[in-house]
Amino acid sequence: MSRTAPTAAVARAPEAPRKSQNDLIHSQVFTAILEQRLAPGTKLAEDTLGQIFGVSRTVIRAVLQRLAHERIVRIHPNRGAFVAEPSPEEAHEVLEARRLIEEGIMRLAIQKCSPSDIAMLQDMVAAEQKSLDAGDHQVWVRQSGDFHLRLARIAGSETLTAYLRELISRTSLIIVQYQKGNLSSCACDEHLDIIDALSEKDEARAVTVMLDHLSTLENNLHLSGESPKSDLYAIFQQQSENQEPAS
Amino acid sequence: MSRTAPTAAVARAPEAPRKSQNDLIHSQVFTAILEQRLAPGTKLAEDTLGQIFGVSRTVIRAVLQRLAHERIVRIHPNRGAFVAEPSPEEAHEVLEARRLIEEGIMRLAIQKCSPSDIAMLQDMVAAEQKSLDAGDHQVWVRQSGDFHLRLARIAGSETLTAYLRELISRTSLIIVQYQKGNLSSCACDEHLDIIDALSEKDEARAVTVMLDHLSTLENNLHLSGESPKSDLYAIFQQQSENQEPAS
DNA sequence: TTTATTTATTTTGTATACAATTCATATGTA
DNA sequence: TACATATGAATTGTATACAAAATAAATAAA
Structure with missing residues (x-):
């Protein structure tokens, strides 16, 4: 009995971190x-x-x-x-970092994920689809990020999870600034593909699907156009190159 | 002439960030x-x-x-x-994350590094060797980290550079806590190997050397032993499993 | 009107003051 | 002695006060 429930003068477990x-x-x-x-x-x-x-x-x-x-x-x-107003260069950096980190996360997650993890992921995608059908774009964006974050937790690395959380929130800002059409349509299917590869322990496919998922995201941005407004410095400099000053 | 030096009413470049x-x-x-x-x-x-x-x-x-x-x-x-007093689990996480990120950094750096970058890296290793010969362990640890950080800068990603800086400083804490012998001896040679593979644009070898370098580092730690002191909770729990309480 | 300069207002950066909590010491009890 | 409790000192969490800087508004000059 002492195996399952420690008996005597045992210190309490690390106290629950009440939110400050x-x-x-x-x-x-x-x-x-x-x-x-x-x-x-x-x-x-x-x-x-x-x-x-x-x-x-x-x-x-x-x-x-x-x-x-x-x-x-x-x-x-x-x-x-x-x-923050991420520049196109920063946007590219963020997606580049995400591809790197999430590829690693997929490799780790594939080894560690349990059937209950799979079920959880499926529930999350179902919720995503629901928000998407309801037209609740705001909630869907958060849920989509939560899906990726869940994979990081399954992978079991708090460090990578923390980094990915940052990258995901930055991605959200990037999407606001640079997204052309609405990517919403196919995103859920890609998440389902990831779950599929995961449950079959198909590492190569899981990685491929994830990388494609992120590349699709980046390709749907228009980062090449003129930057939003921050570097009007460059704009004026270009101006002074083309036309001679009056004096 | 207006090409090389903008003439008239052009805004100044972004002001130099004076240290607060x-x-x-x-x-x-x-x-x-x-x-x-x-x-x-x-x-x-x-x-x-x-x-x-x-x-x-x-x-x-x-x-x-x-x-x-x-x-x-x-x-x-x-x-x-x-x-901070990183736990053995955290130590493993940090090295795992470093392997992931620094592999990516090597792939990026190999595409972007210039001859002057190579020269800079060689100078840095020379300085490392100098500190090592002088027995200045403290400075060497920092220089060794700077070498890895330089690779990240060559790779051209501020995001990954920032993450790696954190991981390196955490590694320093990990080494203090868990290092057995002095790894100092071979470390410089491994850095030279990395430069070698980099200058030959040999991606596969560069990645291999880097991963081995980091794995060697982790293998020279003893993470399996009893944890430093933080989770005496687990210790007491184990105790109560082995011996019945007196009452 | 447009531009430049001055003045006033607002906002941030830092120091300080006070309340709440923890830590150290001392006192009391078995 | 060993342990528990209570008191006092030290430290952290938060609010406020004041100085410095930036922004906005107003005035003056072209």
Whole structure:
């Protein structure tokens, strides 16, 4: 009996991490950005957020710095915090990193995933499809990210999971800025393909499907066009090259 | 002439990012941990650090939170900040992630590296060897990390570079805790092998050498032994399984 | 009108003050 | 002695106050 239930003076298990104020506000802002309710470039004024969440600027500043380290918020010194506006180059970087990391995650996940994991993944895709049918694009974007994140958890690496979480939220910002059509249609099928390859332990196919999935995503962006607005420096420089100044 | 040097009312290039107080203190603590002058488990009291660097706790807190997000400092709520003590599981995770990311970095670097990059890498290894001969272990550890980091920069991905920087600093903590002998001897040769494969554009060999290099590193740790001290919970639980309680 | 300069307002960066919690020491009890 | 409890000191969490910087508005000059 002592096997299943330790008896005597045994220390309690590591205490449940009750969410701090910081965590709570962070996840609110994080989710808002993930669901694309906060557009890139939006200013996140400390005082405003403090009043919204009923706390002082102290805790808001901590949250903003945390989001900045996750690269979904950009802090300009003495100027404030803004929702990040990834450049085309950064967008490419993020997708490149995702291909690298998620290929590794697939290889790990294929070894470790259990039948219950498969079932969970199937449920998640079903929920995705539901949101998609309901036209709830915001929720679907988050759910789609959750699917990839679940694979990382199955792979069993907290480190890679943390990195992927960042890359996924940055992808969300990238999609807002650079997506042309709505990719929504085929995405669920590709997720189902991934589950399929996973349940058959077909590593080669699983990796291929995942990489194709991410490349499709990148190819549906138009990153080649002029950048959104940030580097009007380059624009003016080009201007001064073409036409001589008046003086 | 207007081609090479823009003439008239052209905006200045993005201003050079002058280091803030935060950056300065961060890099001091970061380097101290990287060079293994700050041992794992060391308490980083806010007031103490504030007096050392001549600033208030406000800025120290920001630095500590930043270090915590980089996983080289652990913050226990209401209890303070401590230099991280990676568990054996975490150590394995970090090396696993490094293998994944640095393989990708090698593939990218091999396409992009120029002769001057090769020369730079050779200089860096020479400096490593110098520190090694001088017995300056602390500096060597940092230089060894800088070598890997340089490869990431050559690969051209800021995102992957940032992740690798974190993984390298965590590796430094892992080495302090779990290294048995001194790996120092062969490490420089392995770095030279990497440069060799890189300059010959031999992708397969470059990847192999890098993976072996990292696996060698992990194999020289003893992660299987009893964990340092953190989970004495598990220890007591095991105890209660083996021997019946007295009452 | 357009542009430049000055003034006023707002916002961020940092230090400090106070409340809440934890840690260390001391006191009491078996 | 060993253990538990209570008291005091030290440390962290948060709010506020003030200085520095940036933004906005207003005034002056072309």
